[in-house]
Amino acid sequence: MATRSKRTVKEAPKELGDKPRYHHGDLRQALVDAAVALISEEGFGALTLREVARRAGVTHAAPYRHFTDKEALLGAVALEGFRAMAREMRERMDRAPEGPLEQLSAAGVAYVLFAVRHPPHFRVMFGPHFQRPLKPRSPEGEPDAFALLVGCIAAGQSAGLLRQGEPRALTLTAWSLVHGLASLFVDRQLDEAVQGLEAAEALAVVQTRLLISGLAHPGAGGNSDGR
Known part of the structure; x- marks a missing residue:
C-alpha cells in the first residue's frame, strides 16, 4: 500500500552526461547544471538567476547572456x-x-x-x-x-x-x-x-x-x- 513520507529528502542531482565543469566556452551548460543542483537541494522556491549564477561562480549578469529569465532557464533544463x-x-x-x-x-x-x-x-x-x-x-x-x-x-x-x-x-x-x-x-x-x-x-x-x-x-x- 502506498504511504506518504513526511520526511524531507534531498536528492543528489544526477548528471545526464559526462560534462566538464564551467569554463569560458560552457557557461550555458554550467548554469543548467547549477539550476538542477539547486532544485534538488532546496526546491523550486530557491531558484533565482542570481543564486544560479552564484553557484556557477559567475557574475549576477552572466546568466542573461543565455537566458532572458528564470522560465527560459527552466525550459533549457526541461529540454535537456x-x-x-x-x-x-x-x-x-x-x-x-x-x-x-x-x-x-x-x-x-x-x-x-x-x-x-x-x-x-x-x-x-x-x-x-x-x-x-x-x-x-x-x-x-x-x-x-x-x-x-x-x-x-x-x-x-x-x-x-x-x-x-x-x-x-x-x-x-x-x-x-x-x-x-x-x-x-x-x-x-x-x-x-x-x-x-x-x-x-x-x-x-x-x-x-x-x-x-x-x-x-x-x-x-x-x-x-x-x-
Whole structure:
C-alpha cells in the first residue's frame, strides 16, 4: 500500500552526461547544471538567476547572456531532460529483443528509471513551474519519448499482438501507466521497500507486463506479456 513520507529528502542531482565543469566556452551548460543542483537541494522556491549564477561562480549578469529569465532557464533544463529520456529509452530498446512487445516493455521501464535517476529534471519537465511548449523540440531525426511509445504500439498492432485502434489513443494508456508509476517514485509516495533503482526496475517490469496483457489483441496467441 502506498504511504506518504513526511520526511524531507534531498536528492543528489544526477548528471545526464559526462560534462566538464564551467569554463569560458560552457557557461550555458554550467548554469543548467547549477539550476538542477539547486532544485534538488532546496526546491523550486530557491531558484533565482542570481543564486544560479552564484553557484556557477559567475557574475549576477552572466546568466542573461543565455537566458532572458528564470522560465527560459527552466525550459533549457526541461529540454535537456526530454532529450536524455528519449536517449535512455532508445538505448534500452536497442538492448532488448526485437519483438514489438519486448520493445514496448523496454521503453516503459526506461521511462520510469529515467525519472528515478533524474528527479529534478522530471519535476521540471512535467511540473507546473513554467509554461512549457506543447511539443518539446527533439534533435532532428530523433523521435521523442511519446513517439517511441507510439512506434511500439503501432508495431504491435501491425503484428496482430495488440488490440486495434488509433495508436496514439492506446499510447496514451501506456504513457499514463508509466508516467504515473514514475511520478509515484519521484514524489516518494511508495513504501520504502520499493525505493531505489533496483526495486524501481523490478516494479516497472511487472507493471509494463500487466499493461501489455491489458492491451493484447483478444485473438493473439502465445506470449503477450513482453517477456
